[in-house]
Amino acid sequence: MSLVLPLDEWPAQDRDMWLNLQTEGGPLDDCGALSHLRATSLKTLELRYARWLQWLITSDAEAITLPPARRGTLPRLSAWLRDLSHTRPMTRFMFIDGVLRILSVADPTQDWAAQRKLKAGLKRAAGRGDRDRKLGRVLSSEVLFRAGLSLATGHAEAASTPLSSMMCLRDGTMIAMLALMPMRRRAFAGLRIGTSLYVAADTMTVALPGDLTKSGHPWEADVPQNVEPLLRRYINEARPFFMERGQQHHNVLWVGRSGTPLKKDALSPRIAEQTLKLTGRRIPPHFFRDAAATTLARSSPEHAKLIRPILAHTSFGTAERHYIHAQTIEAGRDYAALINQKRKARR
Known part of the structure; x- marks a missing residue:
């Protein structure tokens, strides 16, 4: 069985909600809350929400009869997270983030404070993803x-x-x-x-x-x-x-x-x-981008400033991270060279 519910099988209220959120209004009309997103971003959100719907149908079928926003309770999201425990922390964060992003704009009058606190905790746990890879x-x-x-x-x-x-x-x-x-x-x-x-x-x-x-x-x-x-x-x-x-x-x-x-x-x-x-x-x-950033950062602080325009980033955060990473690499090499020199001196 697929883990993702196809769009044409979504409950009518969810499908209508999703289409309305993407509506591009005319000069005198209101636009959907997600209409500013690019097609790729919308597709990503659609797949995350489709995963949520498939889980609801399988594990909590009664919830499907509720309005979409009312389903996103803290206990229900926590139960979903338990079933996602086999996935990586970043994956769990992205699923919760995607679902809450849709539901919170679909019903902005609802109190989402507890759910946002849950999301913040998941984000801290995820950090910047699995760097070991x-x-x-x-x-x-x-x-x-x-x-x-x-x-x-x-x-x-x-x-x-x-x-x-x-x-x-x-x-x-x-x-x-x-x-x-x-x-x-x-x-x-x-x-x-x-x-x-x-x-x-x-x-x-x-x-x-x-x-x-x-x-x-x-x-x-x-x-x-x-x-x-x-x-x-x-x-x-x-x-x-x-x-x-x-x-x-x-x-x-x-x-x-x-x-x-x-x-x-x-x-x-x-x-x-x-x-x-x-x-x-x-x-x-995508590792070629890390290669470019680290190569520039290792070269010099001045070259590190080129990371942002070369990678088309909007901030210097990535450049700073790669510069620090490169400094760590160079410091480790310098330390290893020093130890090697001391060993040779003792012989």
Whole structure:
């Protein structure tokens, strides 16, 4: 049985509530309380609420007859949390946060103080998520760029078939480009020639609209000169090769072996698998952003200031965290070097 209740199976009152919250009113009409959110954010909230509804149907069916906001009592949310105890703290927080976000705007007159206190406790327990999964997996951007360059050149030239060669060129270009232009996975997979990637005789520019950035602000940057030759070769050789194989005609930049768009769910494992072969560590696309931030922070406090514009963040919080993290790494290395020197002196 699915853990998520499909939208078309939601109770009528929940479906009506959800649609009303998204309503974009005219100049004289009231807009829904969630109408300002982007489609991806709305979909995330929808899935979290759908998980809540499925749990209610399975574990507390009588509650379905109540108005949506009246179901979100502290005892009922606590019972749901007990059934979610097998999930990570951050996952539990996100589920409760999503449901309360919907219910509290659906009925702002209800007293949500106890539920918000519960959410605050979950947020403290979750911290910033499971950091252990990144331990030892955040390589420097330079290492990742060299790995991509090696794959796009040496490995591509040594490939046994034209298809393998073109795939090496594509994958290597993706890795090298992400190393120096660490975009979010959705934005990277959604690049389109002539729309978000502009190719001129002497420059190549990435221009992301606000709906492809987390902050909602447009982001623009020239493709670095180190990456530009690889990207041009991919566009001129590998991409036409793939497009011809599948008789495809579109402007999506990254394509699969048959020319169809390489969607983010296929792009991520491909990059992770190739980095594992090249570096011995599986590096998914979103780790490239950590790599860039840590690389800049290790360089100098001045370079750390570049983290915010490069990653398109709205605050300096991430830059500060990575700078502190980098200082900790360097301090550990300095300490290890000092201990090593003392050991040599005693011999």
